[in-house]
Structures are given as structure tokens and as C-alpha cells.
Amino acid sequence: MELHTFRCCDSSFEEKNKFNDDKNQTLSSEEQIEVEESVKKQYTHFKHRLEIDHECILPVLDREMHSAFLQKGLSNLSSSYECLDASRPWLCYWILHSLELLDEPLSDETISQVAKFLGKCQCETGGFAGGPGQHAHLAPTYAAVNALCILGTEEAFRIIDRGAYCAASAARLTNIMTPELFDGTPEWIVRCQTYEGGFAGCPGMEAHGGYSFCGLAALTLLNKTNLCDVKNVLMRYEGGFQGRTNKLVDGCYSFWQGGAFPLIHMILTMHSTKDDSSLSAESWLFHQKALQEYVLVCCQYPGGGLIDKPGSGLSIAQHFAGGKLSHVLNIGHENNIVRPTHPVYNVCVDKVVHADMFFKQLPPPKSASKSPNT
Amino acid sequence: MNKDLHKELTYITNVINKHPKNYQVWHHRRVIVERLQDPGRELDFTASILQDDAKNYHAWQHRQWVIREFDLWDNELGYVEKLLRDDLRNNSAWNQRYFVVNHTTGFTDDVIEREISVLLDRQLQNYPSVLAFCQQLYEDRYRSPYLMAYMIDTYEEMLEQESDDRAATLKKAEQLCNALADEYDQIRGEYWNYVARSLTSRYGSQTNTVEQEVS
Numbered sequence: 001m002e003l004h005t006f007r008c009c010d011s012s013f014e015e016k017n018k019f020n021d022d023k024n025q026t027l028s029s030e031e032q033i034e035v036e037e038s039v040k041k042q043y044t045h046f047k048h049r050l051e052i053d054h055e056c057i058l059p060v061l062d063r064e065m066h067s068a069f070l071q072k073g074l075s076n077l078s079s080s081y082e083c084l085d086a087s088r089p090w091l092c093y094w095i096l097h098s099l100e101l102l103d104e105p106l107s108d109e110t111i112s113q114v115a116k117f118l119g120k121c122q123c124e125t126g127g128f129a130g131g132p133g134q135h136a137h138l139a140p141t142y143a144a145v146n147a148l149c150i151l152g153t154e155e156a157f158r159i160i161d162r163g164a165y166c167a168a169s170a171a172r173l174t175n176i177m178t179p180e181l182f183d184g185t186p187e188w189i190v191r192c193q194t195y196e197g198g199f200a201g202c203p204g205m206e207a208h209g210g211y212s213f214c215g216l217a218a219l220t221l222l223n224k225t226n227l228c229d230v231k232n233v234l235m236r237y238e239g240g241f242q243g244r245t246n247k248l249v250d251g252c253y254s255f256w257q258g259g260a261f262p263l264i265h266m267i268l269t270m271h272s273t274k275d276d277s278s279l280s281a282e283s284w285l286f287h288q289k290a291l292q293e294y295v296l297v298c299c300q301y302p303g304g305g306l307i308d309k310p311g312s313g314l315s316i317a318q319h320f321a322g323g324k325l326s327h328v329l330n331i332g333h334e335n336n337i338v339r340p341t342h343p344v345y346n347v348c349v350d351k352v353v354h355a356d357m358f359f360k361q362l363p364p365p366k367s368a369s370k371s372p373n374t
Numbered sequence: 375m376n377k378d379l380h381k382e383l384t385y386i387t388n389v390i391n392k393h394p395k396n397y398q399v400w401h402h403r404r405v406i407v408e409r410l411q412d413p414g415r416e417l418d419f420t421a422s423i424l425q426d427d428a429k430n431y432h433a434w435q436h437r438q439w440v441i442r443e444f445d446l447w448d449n450e451l452g453y454v455e456k457l458l459r460d461d462l463r464n465n466s467a468w469n470q471r472y473f474v475v476n477h478t479t480g481f482t483d484d485v486i487e488r489e490i491s492v493l494l495d496r497q498l499q500n501y502p503s504v505l506a507f508c509q510q511l512y513e514d515r516y517r518s519p520y521l522m523a524y525m526i527d528t529y530e531e532m533l534e535q536e537s538d539d540r541a542a543t544l545k546k547a548e549q550l551c552n553a554l555a556d557e558y559d560q561i562r563g564e565y566w567n568y569v570a571r572s573l574t575s576r577y578g579s580q581t582n583t584v585e586q587e588v589s
Contacts, residue, residue, distance in 0.1 A: 208431065284564065
């Protein structure tokens with residue numbers, strides 16, 4: 001790749017994109033400037049490496065290192081992960097999905113072990129908990145169902161007891177969706193949309209990237225997409241996304257925010273007239289190259305794994321969400337291409353199809369299963 | 375039982391101080407407060423967490439729940455104003471401002487006047503409209519993407535309402551979109567190009583012949 005094809009190497013890049021605090025210094029602006037300085041070092045270092053990159057392969061997604069980090073994490077995580085003790089199905093899902101994006105196979109033994117562990121997280125009352133012996137909750141249920149669909153074996157599918165409460169995604173994937181199950185849900189979700197256009201975790205709270213994705217995906221699954229004015233919060237300098245207005249860039253929002261764009265594209269397409277060709281057929285409504293540059297140049301941890309920003313520690317969650325690069329447009333070597341993922345379920349498309357085929361054979365429950373209020 | 379709950383509240387206070395971004399500990403605190411039916415420590419506690427991290431989502435969520443549940447609206451606008459003096463860019467504080475106004479006075483004309491005067495300096499009174507003020511700024515070579523985006527939003531509204539001179543309004547909106555995509559907000563170029571195409575597609579057909587004559 002020649003220098004001029006990278007956004008971060010453009011001669012006017014600094015001048016055009018650097019944060020301007022308008023001579024009004026606050027904590028938010030100080031932190032932003034600090035992050036830009038740190039990112040600048042990464043981009044500068046990258047430019048130097050480009051000068052001797054005669055084979056034009058940079059930037060390189062370090063697949064081997066990342067895979068090793070993920071495989072290790074499946075069986076063993078450090079004590080700093082104690083704080084996620086109530087989220088163990090999430091850890092399974094994040095790791096499994098990252099491995100499937102990298103097209104890394106798992107041994108039959110590992111698949112069976114993970115499936116059995118998730119089985120131990122399932123509750124008699126229905127749904128999955130954050131760990132064996134804990135209370136069931138929608139969040140680990142979502143994660144566990146997705147993880148089991150990625151594993152994709154009959155053993156994994158049979159673990160899911162479809163009898164009781166699941167969220168929209170889990171319900172759709174396992175074919176237990178009934179009209180009563182989500183009565184009133186779309187209306188509640190829409191109440192979570194704020195004056196900024198994004199969605200909050202609950203009515204009244206601040207718009208947030210993570211919840212914006214969940215809100216949009218849920219409305220899509222429930223076939224109640226209203227045209228939301230989801231404001232683009234792509235960071236000018238770094239190239240990655242921030243989670244909220246005036247907050248800092250974070251690799252994980254590559255997924256939460258970036259992943260919302262295919263949904264937005266779909267919604268806009270559905271709502272447009274036949275003759276309306278405003279939507280691009282070639283790219284999503286955000287700067288894909290800038291995002292890839294940010295993740296590949298600034299967010300790869302030397303020992304394997306992806307991080308939120310330069311200087312951050314490793315985190316499985318950050319890795320999972322940062323890895324969802326577009327499979328269509330890529331920069332650097334063609335080895336950087338990762339497998340495409342289903343934009344709503346966040347599982348690779350072939351696994352969704354496989355799960356769908358399995359569960360469609362089973363009838364939906366006869367009576368509506370109402371979820372207990374959390 | 376209550377005595378134990380007060381001890382438990384002290385316990386969870388310590389845990390949250392060590393792990394302020396963990397979901398489970400905040401949930402636990404809410405359950406205790408609900409059972410105690412006593413919000414006495416909550417505003418001070420959330421304020422202390424926000425002192426260290428003024429944008430902690432869990433703290434704000436807990437604070438909003440307490441205020442709504444126990445009707446503690448009275449001093450919240452004052453608290454928000456203090457945070458905005460500390461950091462005008464704190465979006466969580468702005469969101470809280472909306473939350474309080476929405477649930478108390480609502481956005482009446484008086485309130486809107488007050489909110490606008492909080493945001494802008496007195497110059498606005500010299501202009502017939504906010505748009506006129508923005509257009510003046512633009513003419514004075516201000517090129518903030520937020521300014522230009524606001525003007526595009528306003529032009530779009532005018533086009534929807536079929537006000538006069540649609541062709542000219544559409545052209546101004548398109549020029550702003552192009553300027554943003556090409557120069558002043560390149561990172562959102564795909565979006566601005568889409569907006570321009572979308573506006574042309576919706577409002578361009580009535581103005582096509584005029585466009586051709588002008589160019």
C-alpha cells in the first residue's frame with residue numbers, strides 16, 4: 001500500500017482532524033487531546049514502517065497471535081476477570097465468535113466441553129445464568145444461545161431448553177417467538193431513544209453506542225423498525241468510534257456503532273421508495289477505511305488480542321467487538337479479511353442458517369412464555 | 375432486618391467504590407434501597423462516584439432511578455449546573471438536564487427561552503431567527519460541522535414545509551453537504567453524500583428545470 005492511500009498518512013490529516021478546544025479547556029477536552037497524542041504516535045510509527053514495507057502488506061491483522069490469545073482464554077483467564085464472574089457465557093460467546101471470525105477451527109473435545117459448561121449455567125426455571133448456581137438473566141441467556149449456535153453441534157443445540165424466557169434474538173434463533181412474548185416491547189425500546197437520536201439503557205438515560213445497537217437490532221428482530229435518527233459518532237482524528245458524545249474512542253464501539261450501520265442501511269432501504277437511489281450500494285454510511293486503520297494500527301496488542309485504545313490493557317470484550325471489521329473492504333494484506341457475520345445475531349451467517357434449520361424442525365411452544373420482570 | 379440492610383448498604387458502598395463499573399454491585403444497591411425505602415444516602419453517594427468519573431453510566435442510572443422513585447427533583451438542576459461549570463462538554467450532565475426539565479416543568483415556551491439563554495450569548499436577540507444567526511456566522515467564515523449540520527437540518531425542515539423558494543433552499547443544503555463531505559467533516563463523508571442525494575431525490579424533481587437554468 002502506498003503512503004497516500006492511508007487516511008492517517010495524508011499530509012493534511014493532522015491539520016484537518018485534530019481536536020480544537022476553542023480555548024475552553026475542560027476535563028473532556030484534556031482527555032481527548034491526550035488520546036489523540038497517543039494515537040498520533042501509533043500512526044507516526046506506522047508511517048515509518050510503511051517506508052520499508054516493500055511488499056506492501058501493512059497493516060497486518062496478526063491472526064496467529066490473536067488466535068493463540070483466544071484459545072488460551074477459553075480454558076484459562078487471569079484473576080482480573082473475577083469482575084466478570086457473573087458473565088461467563090459472555091466470555092464463551094466473545095471468544096467463540098472471535099475465533100469463528102478468524103476461521104479458527106475448534107477441536108471436537110473443546111466444542112463438547114464448552115457446550116457442557118454452558119449446560120451447567122442453565123437454570124431449571126429456564127434461561128441461562130452468568131455461571132453455575134447463579135440466577136438466570138436475559139443477558140447471559142443471549143450470550144449462551146449465541147455461543148451454542150456457534151458451536152453448532154446437535155449436543156449444543158439440545159442443551160437449550162426452549163421452554164422458558166429468552167430475549168428476542170434467542171427466541172428467534174430457537175424458534176420460540178410468539179406475539180404475546182414481546183407484547184409492548186417495541187414501544188418500550190422506542191421510549192429509550194433520546195433527543196440525540198441514539199438509544200439509552202432505559203428511558204431517561206444518555207444515548208449510548210452499546211444500547212443503540214441493541215435497540216436497533218431488537219426492533220429489527222421484532223419487525224418494528226422506526227426510522228431512527230442514529231447520529232454518526234465516528235471520531236474525526238482517531239478513526240474509531242466513541243460510545244457517547246464527548247467521550248473517548250474505544251475499539252469495542254467498532255462493533256456497537258459500526259455494526260449498527262448495516263442495520264440502518266437495511267431500515268432505510270425498507271422505508272425508501274422504489275426510485276430512490278440515495279443509499280450507496282458500495283459502502284455503509286461511515287468511513288470504513290478510517291475505522292480499519294484505527295483498529296489495525298492502534299488496537300492490536302503485541303502479545304495477541306485487541307485493545308480499546310493505545311496504552312490500554314487487554315480485554316476479551318474489547319477484542320470481540322473490535323474484531324468485527326468489514327469483510328468487504330479491507331486495507332493491507334488480503335489475509336486481513338475476516339469472515340462475514342450476521343448483522344442482527346452477531347454469529348457467522350452459516351451458523352445462523354444451521355441453527356435455523358435445526359430449530360425450525362421443532363414446534364414453537366403452545367402457550368406463551370412470559371418472562372419474569374427483571 | 376432493617377439494621378442488617380443498613381450494614382449491607384455500607385458494605386455495598388465499599389464494594390462499589392472499588393468496582394464502580396460493575397453491573398451486579400449497582401443492582402444489589404438498588405435492591406437494598408428498594409427494601410429499605412430510604413434514599414437518604416443515594417444522592418450524596420452517586421455524587422461522590424461522579425466526582426471521580428463524571429460520566430459513569432451506572433451512577434447516573436442509579437441516580438435517575440432514585441430521583442424518579444422517591445421524587446427528589448428539587449435540587450437536581452442546581453447539581454447539573456455545577457457539573458456543567460466543571461466541564462461544559464459533559465454529555466451525561468446535559469442528558470440529566472433534559473431528564474429533569476422533561477419530568478418537572480416540561481418544555482414550555484418560558485423554559486425554552488431560558489434554556490436557549492443558557493446556551494448562547496445575548497447576540498441572538500439581534501437576529502430574527504436562529505437560522506439567521508447561523509447564516510451570519512457562516513458568512514463570517516465559521517466552518518464548524520455542528521453549525522453547518524444544524525443549518526442543513528433547518529433547510530430540510532423548510533423543504534418539508536414547502537416554504538418559498540424551494541430551489542434555493544435545496545441548493546444551499548446541497549452546498550453545505552458537499553462542503554462537509556469534501557472538506558470540513560470528511561470522516562462523515564459517506565453520510566453527508568447520502569443526505570445530499572436523499573434531499574435531491576425527495577425535493578429535486580420540482581426544482582430540476584430551475585437548477586439547469588441556473589447552472
